[in-house]
Amino acid sequence: MTVVEERTVTVPVRRERPVVRRAVRGLALLGALGVWQVLTAADARVWVRFDRLPGPVEVAREFGRQLGHGPYYADVAQSLVRILTGFGLAAVAGIGLGIALARSRWAQDLLQPLLEVARPIPAIALVPVAILLFPANEQGIVFITFTAAFFPVLVSTRHAVAALPGVWEDAVRTLGGGRWRVLTGVVLPGALPGVFGGLSVGMGVAWICVVSAEMISGDFGVGYRTWQAYTIVDYPGVLVGMITIGVLGRATSGLVELAGRRLLAGRLG
Amino acid sequence: MITETVATGTREGGLGLRADGVALGHGGRTVVAGLDLAVRAGEILVIAGPSGCGKSTLLRALAGLLPVTAGRLTAGDAPVTGPSPDRALVFQDDALLPWRTALRNVELPLAIRGVPRRERRAAARDWLGRVGLADAAGRYPRELSGGMRQRVQLARALAGAPRAVLMDEPFGALDAQTRAGMQALLLDVLRAAPATVVFVTHDVDEALALGDRVVVLGAAGVTAQITVPHPRTPVRDPALRDALLRALGAQEREAV
Incomplete structure (x- = not known):
């Protein structure tokens, strides 16, 4: 001792x-x-x-040049719109279906087989399907992003809901609460910490996929611009694109984490 | 204002509860069968018995959380078909919503009923005061001791002005001293807001300290019944204690 x-x-x-x-x-x-x-x-x-790789000074100069020009911001905005649309849809669908899967046997029997079949396929492998399915490139890219973020959110929501102690629901029901009250007053807030874990992971995967999808089939966007720079042998431009992707990824996950901390304040240390 | 109506709500008297030939079980396994029991309006009925005898199962059924597999359960004149704010359930522990403060937990039954925020906040504060936790209103359950959490749970159950309060070993996880304090508090609070109480415990002294009547439960229903001559008083009655212990002992041997 x-x-x-x-x-x-x-x-x-x-x-x-x-x-x-x-x-x-x-x-x-x-x-x-x-x-x-x-x-x-x-x-x-x-x-x-290292003879063809641009150095940090060269990259910084190119970054400065791009920051002074409109197209850079247009690309950033385009990528952000795609990721926020795809991620937003994935969050809503993932949380909704995750709760349904955890709480309804009908939802389980109807959806589980479908989702289990689709889940192992990496979202980026869906690019050909997306190109076939959607009339516009834009929708395809959002679809890929959605699929990427959807599964982490779905799985973590389902687990979080299934792991909720039954006593909270029993308590609310014996105090007179109905289905809706149980859902909004117990299931959602109770599952929230787990849901945010899934949202964080989902945001990370969504960036990987939006950038890849843009590289393959985009006309605009940070991923497209990065690949474009590579094909025209503008190596400093490639690195500027990479750094931009990193900064945007960090900023969006930071937003998710901030929202989580705000919503879960008081519950955690 | 609302505190007045809440208080009168309980003052209207307790809810009588009846079980006629009730069988209970979960997952195809029968825990109790052929149970007949009448809980009089306004009394404190203690249910004692060995673990696994179905005390908690019966309480869940009375709360409407578990359907009976045979027989009939009635609350007042109506059959029990599901949970109702008339019958509040107090759990052993950790039944407070951890993301709500003590105050907001106590507000819950009133919020469910649609009482406006200002009124329900005042009523909840009043109830926290009655259980001696006026200062803990803004604290979260994890910041409260086990005894304080049970006091909040009691306040939450009673704030909804239930006509019956079903208590499932509510003080079972507390140390002896806190437990005695909680028993006194419960009797105190019930004096101001009378309600029928069904109290499950396996502690003989607790049963006799609280109960107007103590029944011993076994797989075949009620196996013994003791009426407490000086109920809700700290009077110790060794003979009565022995009688209850014997009844429980017989039950225990039967269960083995």
């Missing part, structure tokens, strides 16, 4: 100050950029070849 106590006493002494830690993290990032710059500037060929 005493040994354990001694250890717990020594731990705070070794704690680093947050300022120092932050500085170290910043330096690590800058260091990586520096290595990248050196390797590309020297056109290094050490099995991996």
Whole structure:
């Protein structure tokens, strides 16, 4: 026992100050950029070849140029519209069907086989189907995005609802609550933490798929522009596209997490 | 204003409950059969018995959460066909909605009934005060001790002005001291808002401290019945205690 106590006493002494830690993290990032710059500037060929890869300075200059031009923003807006439409539809359908699957035997028997057959197919493999099915490219891309985000939301909602303790529902019913009250007052709020887990995953997968779909069949959008830059040998443009995709992905998942924290405030630590 | 109507709502008197030849079970397994029991309006009836004898099952059936497999359950003059705000159920633990504060949990039965926010908030505050938790209104269930959570549950059950309160070992998870305090509180609260109470416990002292009548339940229905001569008082009666223990003991041997 005493040994354990001694250890717990020594731990705070070794704690680093947050300022120092932050500085170290910043330096690590800058260091990586520096290595990248050196390797590309020297056109290094050490099995991996840096002679054609643009360096960070070149990328930054191109980024600056694009930020001053309209098409960049049009592409960003186009991708955002696609992802938000697909993801929004997936959230609504995934949560709704997830609850239905967890609570209704009819829904289970009708939908489960269908969903189990469709689930293992990666959304991006549906591109040919999307092209055949939808009259416009736009709808196809939204469909792919929807499918990608739908399954994580569906599965996590179903599990979260199925795992709800029965006592909450019993309590609300014995206080006079009907089906609707149980649904809105117990099932939805009770499943919310699990649902947000699915939404987070769904948003991540949705980005992968929207970008891939744009690369394959888009006319606009960040993914399309990135691939386009590659085909016209505009390598700095490719990296600008990649960084843009990363920033947008981070921002949208951040939004989902923020919404989750807001809604679940009070329940968690 | 609403506190007045809520209080008078319970003052109108308790709800009589009856079981006639009732059989209960889940998943094809019968737990109790041939059960006849009458709960008089306004009394505290304690149901005791070994674990697995069907006490909780009977309570769930009375609450309308579990249909009977045979026989008839009636509440007042009407058969029990489903849950009703007339019959509130108090659970052993963790039945508060964790995303609602204590106050909003107590508001729940009133919200379900469509009482306007301002009125139901005032009524809920009043009820929290009656169970001694006026200061805990804004706290979430996880921030409350087990005893406090059960007090909130009691307030929530009673805030809806039920005519019968079904209590399923509500103090079973509490330490002895808290438990005694809760028993006193329950009797106190019931004096101001009378209702029929069916109270399930396996604790002999709790049964005698609370009950007007104690029945022992077994697989074949009620196997013993004891009327408490000085009900709802802290008077200790060793002879009565022995009698109840014997009745429970006989039950226990039969169950084995």
